Amino acid sequence: MSHLHETRSRKIAGRWLLTALLLLGGCIAHAESLQDGPYVVRSSDGKWLARWIDGEFATARVRERLVDVGDAVTIGAVGALPPFDVKIRGVAKLAPDEIDVSSRTPLFVMADTHGEFEIAVQLLQRQHVIDERLNWTFGKGQLAILGDVFDRGPQQTELLWLFYKLEAEAARAGGGVHLAIGNHEAMLLSGDERYLHPKYKQVAALLGSPRYAQLWSKQTLLGEWLRSRAAVFRLGEYLCLHGGISRELIDRGLTLQQTNAAVREFLEGASSERIEFVTGRSGPLWYRGYFAAQARAAGDEPALSADIDLIRERFKVGTILVGHTMVPSITPLYDGRVIAVQVYPHRDQDSRAPVMEGLSILRGKLFRARVDGSVEALAIQPR
Numbered sequence: 001m002s003h004l005h006e007t008r009s010r011k012i013a014g015r016w017l018l019t020a021l022l023l024l025g026g027c028i029a030h031a032e033s034l035q036d037g038p039y040v041v042r043s044s045d046g047k048w049l050a051r052w053i054d055g056e057f058a059t060a061r062v063r064e065r066l067v068d069v070g071d072a073v074t075i076g077a078v079g080a081l082p083p084f085d086v087k088i089r090g091v092a093k094l095a096p097d098e099i100d101v102s103s104r105t106p107l108f109v110m111a112d113t114h115g116e117f118e119i120a121v122q123l124l125q126r127q128h129v130i131d132e133r134l135n136w137t138f139g140k141g142q143l144a145i146l147g148d149v150f151d152r153g154p155q156q157t158e159l160l161w162l163f164y165k166l167e168a169e170a171a172r173a174g175g176g177v178h179l180a181i182g183n184h185e186a187m188l189l190s191g192d193e194r195y196l197h198p199k200y201k202q203v204a205a206l207l208g209s210p211r212y213a214q215l216w217s218k219q220t221l222l223g224e225w226l227r228s229r230a231a232v233f234r235l236g237e238y239l240c241l242h243g244g245i246s247r248e249l250i251d252r253g254l255t256l257q258q259t260n261a262a263v264r265e266f267l268e269g270a271s272s273e274r275i276e277f278v279t280g281r282s283g284p285l286w287y288r289g290y291f292a293a294q295a296r297a298a299g300d301e302p303a304l305s306a307d308i309d310l311i312r313e314r315f316k317v318g319t320i321l322v323g324h325t326m327v328p329s330i331t332p333l334y335d336g337r338v339i340a341v342q343v344y345p346h347r348d349q350d351s352r353a354p355v356m357e358g359l360s361i362l363r364g365k366l367f368r369a370r371v372d373g374s375v376e377a378l379a380i381q382p383r
Helices: 009-029 117-126 156-173 183-189 199-206 212-216 221-227 247-251 256-267 273-278 292-297 305-315
Strands: 036-042 048-054 061-067 072-075 084-087 107-110 142-145 176-179 232-235 238-241 319-322 331-333 338-340 357-362 365-370 375-377
Touching: 036 072, 036 156, 036 199, 036 221, 072 156, 084 156, 107 117, 107 238, 117 156, 117 357, 117 365, 142 156, 156 176, 156 221, 183 212, 183 221, 183 256, 199 212, 212 221, 232 256, 238 305, 247 273, 247 305, 256 273, 305 319
Parallel strands: 107 142, 142 176, 238 319, 319 338
Antiparallel strands: 036 048, 048 061, 072 084, 107 357, 232 238, 331 338, 357 365, 365 375
């Protein structure tokens, strides 16, 4: 059975206790509002039906309208952030396994936004990826999101609509937006709802769905789009993914195309030995072998320096970028050949100031990019 369906609570309970406390304040701020949507599902006549939920928890109502390709849907305001419109596009093409970009192309990398829309948006705004109206301003730059948009926080829907919108805007400007499938995407899309914010249970009930995951089925616009994304991709000289590449994956000879195909097949409900491996603890969604303490706590051996070089050689990259495992600040590992990107979005307990970081790459130089707009060069540059 896939490790995506195994109980991992005991291994991570302590690690997430602090996170839960940090998130509590943000959850309270949105506790009374049930605003959500739209959820866009294909209707019986082949058109799209968009459904929103508006109002407070006690008085929320559903509104809906038919939409078609080219129509715009509005995503509601959150806090001080404005509403924004998104144009419905046609059937999503499979995301590429490899994206060639110049070494001079600006890159911005973030990970594990986990429904924290306001904090993630502030990071993108202060780092000049988007403007105050949530429009793309990064020109020919490339934005990579290393998975785990779903679960824990209260605005995952808004985040996914934003990334969907920015993908089209970036393409028109000659840039790109690339969302990697993380373990929480794979969990939610396959029906595992253990880590959902409580609000979404009521959303499902109001929309008449016995399971929240059904609102993200292949028959939905964003559900179809997510299933077309890659779990791991090469972006220029960087390998981008959620968890990490293990030595076992290399020894099996799996290509990027085969790895991504296995994840997509899993999301279609297929099962095979390869799918079980790719979606398990040594696959790119769950692997923690670059973090010695976490690997040993799980009974695994940390990756060796030689393993990292083998991965770089196999996929023709210089640096591996990963989320999934929390770090207090953007952290170079293995002399900068691996960069840990997941600085969990939260608010400082005392000041309530937002805390999050992304990785900014400008002309091959790497910087910690903070939510307050500041940047700091990494002390160790990759070789």
